Amino acid sequence: MKYxxxxxxxxxxxELAFELSKTENVVVVDKDLKKLDSLxxxxxxxxxxxxxLDINTLDKAxxxxxxxxxxxxxxxxxxxxxxxxxxRKYQVKKVILQVGDTIKKKIFSEEGLTIxxxxxxxxxxxxxxxx
Amino acid sequence: xxxxxxxxxxxxxxxAKKLEEDKHQICLIDKNENLCNRLASxxxxxxxxxxxxxxxxxxxxxxxEKADVCVSAASSDEDGTIICYLAKELFGVKRxxxxxxxxxxxxxxxxxxVDNPVDSTSIIARIVEEEASFSDVISLLSIKKGxxxxxxxDIPEGSPVANKSLKEITLPANSVxxxxxxxxxxxxxxxxxxxxxxxxxxxxxxxxxxxxxVKALIGKI
Numbered sequence: 001m002k003y004x005x006x007x008x009x010x011x012x013x014x015e016l017a018f019e020l021s022k023t024e025n026v027v028v029v030d031k032d033l034k035k036l037d038s039l040x041x042x043x044x045x046x047x048x049x050x051x052x053l054d055i056n057t058l059d060k061a062x063x064x065x066x067x068x069x070x071x072x073x074x075x076x077x078x079x080x081x082x083x084x085x086x087x088r089k090y091q092v093k094k095v096i097l098q099v100g101d102t103i104k105k106k107i108f109s110e111e112g113l114t115i116x117x118x119x120x121x122x123x124x125x126x127x128x129x130x131x
Numbered sequence: 132x133x134x135x136x137x138x139x140x141x142x143x144x145x146x147a148k149k150l151e152e153d154k155h156q157i158c159l160i161d162k163n164e165n166l167c168n169r170l171a172s173x174x175x176x177x178x179x180x181x182x183x184x185x186x187x188x189x190x191x192x193x194x195x196e197k198a199d200v201c202v203s204a205a206s207s208d209e210d211g212t213i214i215c216y217l218a219k220e221l222f223g224v225k226r227x228x229x230x231x232x233x234x235x236x237x238x239x240x241x242x243x244x245v246d247n248p249v250d251s252t253s254i255i256a257r258i259v260e261e262e263a264s265f266s267d268v269i270s271l272l273s274i275k276k277g278x279x280x281x282x283x284x285d286i287p288e289g290s291p292v293a294n295k296s297l298k299e300i301t302l303p304a305n306s307v308x309x310x311x312x313x314x315x316x317x318x319x320x321x322x323x324x325x326x327x328x329x330x331x332x333x334x335x336x337x338x339x340x341x342x343x344x345v346k347a348l349i350g351k352i
Contacts, residue, residue: 053208054235077185077209084216085242103187107221 001025005066007052007082008073009035012098016070021045027061030073052082055089064090071097080108087112132156132199135224137184137214139166142230142251143204147177158193160184185213187221196222203229203245208236215245249276257338268345271333280338281309284348286330291350298322303343306336 002024006013009030017028017039026045029052030036036047050057052073063069069086071079079097086092087110096114099105105115132155136143139161147159151174158178161167167181182189184205195201201218203211208231215227228247231237240248254277261270272281286293292300297308297320311318312331318324326332336344 051233051235053233053239055238056235075209077207077213081209081212081239081243085239088242089238101186104185107187107217 002067003027003062003065004068004070005029005061005063006070006072007061008071008079009039010072010074013070013072014039016072017045018043027066029057029061053078055085058082058085058090063092066090066092068092068094068096071095074100076100076104080104083113084108133194133197134158134200134202135160135190135193135195135198135218136202136204137161137211138204138206138230139163139170139179140204140206143202144170146202146204147174151177158198160189160193185210185217187217190214190217190222195224198222198224200224200226200228203227205230206232208232208239212239212243212245215240216243219244267349268341273338278338279335280341281333281335282341282344283312284332284334284345286326286328286332287349288328289350290326290328290348292326292348293328294325296323296325300326300347302334302347303336303340305340306334306344309333309335 004020004024005027006017007029009028017026020026021044027048028036028045029048031051033049036049048057048061063086069092071083073079076099079099083095083097086095093112095112096116098116100118102117102120105117109115134150134155135158136147137160139159143159147157151157158180160180160182162183164181167179171179180189180193184190195218201215201224203214205211205214211229215229218224219227227245228249229240229245231240231248231250234250234253237248237250257277267285267287269283270280271283308320310333311320332348334344
């Protein structure tokens, strides 16, 4: 089983945590306890209630052993900074993060760091609808 | 020098005015439009750019590629690190300085290669702690982000160093007595100088051992 850390338990994070927890070991990090609680009792992963900008939180979530880290908070800059740190300090092989802005996607893309942009994805899907 | 400051909150604003008085060229960036309009009419000699400084086009508008220093006075650490990172990586700014809002976030600044993260919370906490806890000790000056401190200590009756010469007393390593104030006299101490109760001693010390020094001079904390 892979070991996956998800930072940010909003709509996307929550959905992904549920999906992945069926087959993988999942840890979800959020600073909002309500959001972690929204995963409910059926969720069989680990929850970490803390600030992801604090290195201690990342250690507690076991980021060093993670196969992949997803950064899905609504804060672009937080996703980018923690994503960079996950690559630089912890050498996590796959870091995937969500950024709401297309310019930052271009600047921060690097090996091992996949940046997903919602607008870009939707446009691609919309384009395919008429092809 | 040309200095770009991101964030026109209290810190950013005070800093901009001070640096401008020192004849530096300043550009101040803030995302609050109302604030920018007001500042633009109040501060004639400071360039104001309105926008989110974590975006490259805003930094470009501030002509950051010409800046000698980029200072982030942003109130969130993720923004501060991104601003300094962009300034350095994208625009080649040599020196980046950032205000650290939460001391727990300092490692982030390190990994994002910010040259000088300034941990304002810890610095203020240290000063307040000093003011609150030792009445016999007054911090006169702090140098190198507070790591070196010049202090004044009043020597009480019964101090372990009272009525002893410098030769006879042992002070912690990395601290030194600079002078003794005795009534109207200023004494530069030698080995044979005797410390008397009521003397005010000026000492330089590394901040980590300030408590040890105080203990050595007044016998308690």
